[in-house]
Every structure is written in C-alpha cells, then in structure tokens.
Amino acid sequence: MTAHGPELPLRLCEAYRRPWPCLTRRVDLLGEYDTAPVALSASLWSHLTAARQDRTWAPPDTSYRRFLGWLA
Template sequence: MTTHGPVLPLWLCAACDRPWPCPTRRGELLGEYATSPVVLRIYMGSHLTAAMQDLSWAPADTVYRRFLGWLA
C-alpha cells in the first residue's frame, strides 16, 4: 500500500506534498498496471474527471497533462 495518495481537494501527495500523482506514485502505478496499460488510463481518467472539478481554477490542459500526459 502506498503512502503517496492524493490529499483532496488540492490533489497534493500525502507523502511528499508534490502535485499528485507525484513521480513516486507514477512509478508505482506503472508497475502496478504494467500488464494493463488501458486500465491505468481509465483509472487516471476517472481521477482527471474529479480533479477537474476540484481544480477548476487551473488551466484544463495543465490538469490533463498532470493526470494523463505522463502516460504518453
């Protein structure tokens, strides 16, 4: 179990206080979903949907890159 979970509504990492998903959590997610990259995209897409509501003040493209852009 990771300690690098999101703190809502700011979407900061609980362990390192960086924007979530932080580099550590990204690495963990890539390992956890190594055999299911499509499921990882769906999972992160669901977080993107929630984060867009919480981070409505942030530019949409920035939030998109934060949640899905690193999966490219």
C-alpha cells in the same frame, strides 16, 4: 494505497505535498498496471475528471498533462 496517495481536494501527494501523482507514485502505478495500460488510463482519467470538478480554476491542459500526459 501507498503513502503517496492523492490528498483531496487539491490532489497533492500525501508524502511530498507536491502535485499528484508524484514520481514515486507514477513508478508504482506503472508497476501495478503493467499488464493493463488501458485500465491505468481509465483510472487516471477518473482522477482527472474529479480534479477538474474540485479545481475549476486550474487550466484544463495543465490538469491533462498532470494526470495523463506523463503516460505518453
């Protein structure tokens, strides 16, 4: 994991202290999963699922946009 990993339980970028995945990590993820976009979606879905359990106060649509919406 890079220095831009998710810091739990709020899932903030370890480097920027902003919502994860930050722009830097998004670029990294696109490169890492270049030939496996379905695997990237599955990985981010698992992050979304865990985040929803930790951040029950966050609106579902906001969490979805944060973890998966940027892929569209």
